Amino acid sequence: MKKETTKEKMLDAAIRLFHTQGYAGTSVRDIAQKANVNVALISYHFGGKKGLYEQLIIQFFEDYLHILESELQKESESLKDLLLQVIRALLEYQSKQYLVARMVHREMTLDSVLVRELMSTYLRKEKHEFEQLIKRGMTGGEFQRQPVDYVIIHLRTMITMPYLSPHYLRELYQLSSNEPYFIDRYMEHLTRWVHTWLCGEVKSQPYQSSLSAQLI
């Protein structure tokens, strides 16, 4: 087993606590205690609580965007398949580190200088990439013509929802947004959404799914 460095221990502890209690609700002493390291090391290694926090968020967005862009460069039979592939990749990435994902998405609901900066760098790019894809599909006739903005908003809402409302899903539907099982099920739903909504395909027969039959 690989030994965790002090920095890693601190990052891990911080993620857990920020996720549960939020940034302002978490003290550096909490973090240090959970990580079993000296309190002063947070300032030493990250330049303070805020620095640690921002490092986590920025790292998340860097990786998130990298996945989005590299997925979009892959080849695919159709734009529809490409889109579904991208969606799945983003869900899986978030699922893999769902604590950070939840922390980040909640942070983005606040109105702060940091949030505005993150918006104008990462989310602007994300929006641009989605736009390109959707517009190409519309031009090529694969996607139905409709307001692009609302499509993207709708799409993004559904991609982030499991990490913005994990407790709602868990408490009321016994769904764990961080388990692979959930992604498979959720992808079914999203696939249907892409087919009917975006491509305008007529469903010739009633809904059928071995997996989710019991939920009807």
Added chain:
Amino acid sequence: MKKETTKEKMLDAAIRLFHTQGYAGTSVRDIAQKANVNVALISYHFGGKKGLYEQLIIQFFEDYLHILESELQKESESLKDLLLQVIRALLEYQSKQYLVARMVHREMTLDSVLVRELMSTYLRKEKHEFEQLIKRGMTGGEFQRQPVDYVIIHLRTMITMPYLSPHYLRELYQLSSNEPYFIDRYMEHLTRWVHTWLCGEVKSQPYQSSLSAQLI
């Protein structure tokens, strides 16, 4: 001009600050200063910061549920129209006091004792009401058969989205979730969603809208 009572001044100030900085990020001194009242009065009137906070949240949910339930008792031509009427009412209610709405929805993304209590009282009821409506529609053939849970999750996600991601909408799409204009536009989108997704109506012709034509 009506004079604001001390309690009202405090509530107003608290809403603004909780909305901007979150609960833990707001101090009672901030609130008292913004409300221009003595700090000790927060403990006196609300039994402390937490009491003030909970009062705001509970009041929101009480009203929210009341609207949901009273709308559901109204008569309507079809369940589809009833559903759309409910959606609009909930959007309008949240829009009317969007600061509280944003505060509440963000709070629900945390994991605390309070959240779990709110879930099991208010959101459980909300889920139940939606379930009744959807299931009735499916039984009667008005709605397509599909997993009810995912429909509700999808529905609720779209109803709360404008108040969970207001800054995203504003920064990247110049959309203000608290303006009546937005609700009209957003309802168009949701109406289409209900028609195609829930009712399975085939769109015989390309998307047409005088309002949003320029967005295509």
Added chain:
Amino acid sequence: MKKETTKEKMLDAAIRLFHTQGYAGTSVRDIAQKANVNVALISYHFGGKKGLYEQLIIQFFEDYLHILESELQKESESLKDLLLQVIRALLEYQSKQYLVARMVHREMTLDSVLVRELMSTYLRKEKHEFEQLIKRGMTGGEFQRQPVDYVIIHLRTMITMPYLSPHYLRELYQLSSNEPYFIDRYMEHLTRWVHTWLCGEVKSQPYQSSLSAQLI
């Protein structure tokens, strides 16, 4: 006996500690402990350690300048007597609160924003008042003509010396700058200085003083 208010207790304790250990060498806990009050009250009443410090210094200079100006407006037989009267008044004022005086004069040897501000407000005025007096004496023939600046520097140096070098005086000469006895003795010296140096009076006979005879 009059009861000391909390603010007064804090000011007293702060003076003693700042005097002994300097500003940076004194902690707010030291002050609070010595004053027997809660630490938080320093921030509450003075807006922090720095605020308390500055209040002490500014108060000193305000009073110092007030004494200087009011003494200068008194009537006197000669400018020489007026000057000596002013010197004595300033020495007595400093002696009365010698702890603050020492603290302030030491602070003025540092180079900080605060010091520059104090210089350009209080010490500039002090310089101006001295200048007026000296120049009047020179014009009237009472004082010998010589570089005014150096006279003032010399004068001020001697007025502040007992409070800048109290430990030197105490350790090596057993002189206590805060005792009335010292002022009388020191005034003898300064009187001679004013007579011979400023007025150019010839000393017709060897030095005679009942008080200081033993020191020859």
Added chain:
Amino acid sequence: MKKETTKEKMLDAAIRLFHTQGYAGTSVRDIAQKANVNVALISYHFGGKKGLYEQLIIQFFEDYLHILESELQKESESLKDLLLQVIRALLEYQSKQYLVARMVHREMTLDSVLVRELMSTYLRKEKHEFEQLIKRGMTGGEFQRQPVDYVIIHLRTMITMPYLSPHYLRELYQLSSNEPYFIDRYMEHLTRWVHTWLCGEVKSQPYQSSLSAQLI
């Protein structure tokens, strides 16, 4: 170009910072950063912050006293000239390393164990040397009889003044105590002081100086 050793770099940085912010107001990290060396080296080379500090002060006094004593052993026409020669030598020494001089003289205004030790070793010797000189002059009739102690205090005050109040001189009189020009001008003043005060010479004519005429 000569390369500065690590120890020298640290000493230089320390002098600058102690001079500006005082001992307690300067952190070892400040020093290490300014010197561009590792923090731990301060403890390694000097046994800690205090060690570094004391080394600077003791070095200053050692040199100071050495100059005083060696100047006093030189031959001179008169004691008056010898005294003036000593004064100039001490001013020049302090001027050469005015940062340390200022730091040391300010430190001596505090009340600490270190200060008392320095007093009883170096300043006691300084006092003794001055005493010898003055008393010899009085016995020989060259100096006027008067209280020796006050003469020495007065003398020492004027020798240290430029390094105790450099900012006062700079801000209000545009005088730089560390420039050779200043010493020349200041020596004029001190020479006059020695002549009139100590030797009791009658000034037969008004003050005349090509250098300072404009200051009258």
Added chain:
DNA sequence: TATGAATGAGAGTTCATTCAT
């Protein structure tokens, strides 16, 4: 109701020093 003072706990950060390398 309303106020300003007071409280004790805890916040984040910096401190001088020590340690293993």
Added chain:
DNA sequence: AATGAATGAACTCTCATTCAT
């Protein structure tokens, strides 16, 4: 001789609440 990490104590200040008036 030099380094970067680590330590535990101390720093100033703010926290939510309580108290007497």
